[in-house]
Amino acid sequence: MKKLIVAVLACVSTLCGCQCHKADNDMNVTCGGYSKEAKVTAQEMEVWDSVAKIYPVLNELTPETVKSQVVAGMNYDFSCRDKQGKPQSVKIFMPLPGEGTPSVLAFGKRLDLNEE
Numbered sequence: 001m002k003k004l005i006v007a008v009l010a011c012v013s014t015l016c017g018c019q020c021h022k023a024d025n026d027m028n029v030t031c032g033g034y035s036k037e038a039k040v041t042a043q044e045m046e047v048w049d050s051v052a053k054i055y056p057v058l059n060e061l062t063p064e065t066v067k068s069q070v071v072a073g074m075n076y077d078f079s080c081r082d083k084q085g086k087p088q089s090v091k092i093f094m095p096l097p098g099e100g101t102p103s104v105l106a107f108g109k110r111l112d113l114n115e116e
Contacts, residue, residue, distance in 0.1 A: 034067040034077060044068070047076060051092050051102045058104075061088055072096060075105070 040048070040063045052058040061080040069075040073095040080088045091106040 032069075034069045034075075037065045037067045037079065040064065040066050040078070044076065044078075047074075047092065047094055047102070048078065051094075051104065054102065055104050057107075058090065061090065063090075073099065 044066050045063070048058065048063050061082055063078045063080045065079045067077040069077075071093075073093060076092045076094065078090045078092065080090055082088050086109065089106065089108055090104060092102060093105050094102045
């Protein structure tokens with residue numbers, strides 16, 4: 001029994017310090033953290049478009065880059081530009097299939113360090 005407990009604890013401690021691999025571009029990300037910011041893919045644009053049908057104000061923005069985080073579904077952090085070219089941030093939660101509807105978690109101005 002003691003050997004089983006030691007083996008389980010060893011597995012848990014290994015998993016707690018894990019590094020995950022994102023297979024499509026082979027970059028390392030910390031488990032539970034956001035991916036590196038990248039250009040919006042066609043699949044992520046489908047997420048954006050489906051949420052824009054629920055929240056039409058998103059049609060006023062153009063997504064440029066996105067970070068994602070696996071949760072009980074998926075969080076997306078989109079960097080966008082509004083019609084005046086000002087940076088905006090939109091965080092979207094896409095639940096697992098059959099677990100509810102997508103929602104906008106945050107919406108607002110993104111700090112642009114290049115702005116004068």
